[in-house]
Amino acid sequence: xxxxxxxxxxxxxxxxxxxxSKPEFFYSEDQRLALEALITKGRDAFMDYIQxxxxxxxxxxxxxxxxxxxxxxxxxxxxxxxxxxxPGPGNVTPGSAEEAEDGEVSLAYWPDRSEASVAELDLGWPxxxxxRGVTRVTVHTQPPTEGHTHIKEVVRKSIASAQKVIAVVxxxxxxxxxxxxxxxxxxxxxxxxxxxxxxxxxxxxxSMCGRADMHRGHLKNLRxxxxxxxxxxxxxxxxxxxxxNEKFLLVDGDRAISGSYSFTWSSSRLDRxxxxxITGQAVETFDLQFRDLYLMSRGVSLSKVSLKDEPIPDPVPxxxxxxVPASVARKLINPKYALVAAGNHxxxxxxxxxxxxxxxxx
Numbered sequence: 001x002x003x004x005x006x007x008x009x010x011x012x013x014x015x016x017x018x019x020x021s022k023p024e025f026f027y028s029e030d031q032r033l034a035l036e037a038l039i040t041k042g043r044d045a046f047m048d049y050i051q052x053x054x055x056x057x058x059x060x061x062x063x064x065x066x067x068x069x070x071x072x073x074x075x076x077x078x079x080x081x082x083x084x085x086x087p088g089p090g091n092v093t094p095g096s097a098e099e100a101e102d103g104e105v106s107l108a109y110w111p112d113r114s115e116a117s118v119a120e121l122d123l124g125w126p127x128x129x130x131x132r133g134v135t136r137v138t139v140h141t142q143p144p145t146e147g148h149t150h151i152k153e154v155v156r157k158s159i160a161s162a163q164k165v166i167a168v169v170x171x172x173x174x175x176x177x178x179x180x181x182x183x184x185x186x187x188x189x190x191x192x193x194x195x196x197x198x199x200x201x202x203x204x205x206x207s208m209c210g211r212a213d214m215h216r217g218h219l220k221n222l223r224x225x226x227x228x229x230x231x232x233x234x235x236x237x238x239x240x241x242x243x244x245n246e247k248f249l250l251v252d253g254d255r256a257i258s259g260s261y262s263f264t265w266s267s268s269r270l271d272r273x274x275x276x277x278i279t280g281q282a283v284e285t286f287d288l289q290f291r292d293l294y295l296m297s298r299g300v301s302l303s304k305v306s307l308k309d310e311p312i313p314d315p316v317p318x319x320x321x322x323x324v325p326a327s328v329a330r331k332l333i334n335p336k337y338a339l340v341a342a343g344n345h346x347x348x349x350x351x352x353x354x355x356x357x358x359x360x361x362x
Contacts, residue, residue, distance in 0.1 A: 020056065030055045036234045038064070039071045067240055074239040119294055123192030123221055126164050126253035128287075133254075135280035142261065142273040151261050151275050152268040156181050158251050158277075167250040167290045168195045168263075171243065174208045175263040183214065186221035193221060196293050198244035199228045202300055209305045217310035225297035246293075248286055255279050256286040 018025045030053055038046035043064060050057060059067070142151045149157075152175075159166060159181045166185060173179070173195070186193040197205055205224070229242025248258035259275030261267050278286075 028055075028058075031058055034058075035067070035232065036236070038067060039234050039238045039240065040236045043068065071238055071240050074233055074237045119225065119297060119299070121192075121194065121291070121294060123194070123223060124165065125192075125291075129253070131281060132283055133280045135278065135282040137282075138277040140275050140277065142268070142271070142275075150268075151273060152178070154275065154277065155249060155257060155261075155263075158249065158255065158257060159185055162189075162191050162251045164191070164252040165250075166191060166193045166252075168193075169244070169246050169248050169250075169290060169293060170195070170201075170263050171198045171245055171247055172201045173197055173205050173263045175265055175268070176208060176212055178263050179208060179212050183212065183218045183222070187218050190221060193223070194290075194294065195222070195224045196244070196290070196297050197224070197226045197300070199226045199241075199298075200243065202226050205300075206302070206305060209302060213308075214302075214305060215308040215310050219302060219307075224300040224302065225294065226300050227293050227297040244293075246289070248290075250283070250286050250290055253287055254283055256283045258286065 020028075034046055034049045034053075034055055037049045038059075046064075049055070140148055140151050140154055144150050155178060159178070162185055166182060168182070182193050182195070185191045227244050229244055231242070232240045247260070247262060248256055250256050256278045257275055258278065259273060261273040261275045267273055
């Protein structure tokens, strides 16, 4: 239940009307009803409602097209359906009711149908630290300013320096170079790697995986999941889902990189971007946010990606003993040295002889 609904249940609560000119203005019943008219009846009904109730237009042309394009029927319980191509606990993928084995989803309570296991950070996660240190911030721009490093280089060096865990939240992820760095960290250095993507960007990510020359060993320490934005539900069983626009990289639980930079080639070569490298206590916010997103996310199956067999690791070379110097070699072949060495191995020590004689007399 939303906080505004909980507050309305209070006996002494007064629901003050806040106008659009106030900074506290957030919820509008007129906007909600206008949005319902747009989703259920179309753009003409939306414009009629706005003009009739004298509501200020709050949606741009781009937002109008997005809402009408992404609106879909809401089927309670079907979001927990697990399809064959996404095996594993917590790996669920939305789909249409026609794809279900038994048709429409019932509103009755069936635990095995309406509940899904909670996603866990099964590869491990750093323990929570009471205090992470003084917060320090460094800002990088694209293109870089004089004396600063390229944003992509900052990201790749942070991945290369990871020792405990790497967590990525990204709207679009198609940069093969950065993805290969993550694969090397997970496979060669055995570092857990978690990736959360926007639902709409999953097909592009899977296409990039096919070009990354992956093998089955890369999946051992890699978890990929997807998540969307908030959802708006209408009284006519329609819904609209937002996007995951968060972009940050969390390394070892003590360093975060966040900003407008996406893990794409265009972001590193064509677009203007800005990132902030954060260390210290402020990183705790990114830590908590990632774990919350991971609980709400859905698994992404990599079964359709062409994977090679895991290569056999190269044998560890045996240590070659250092060559004996010539001066020592001459001593080793001396008969006197052989007699001394044999005497040390065979003759008992004086203390052993004393203990033996004492035992015989006793």
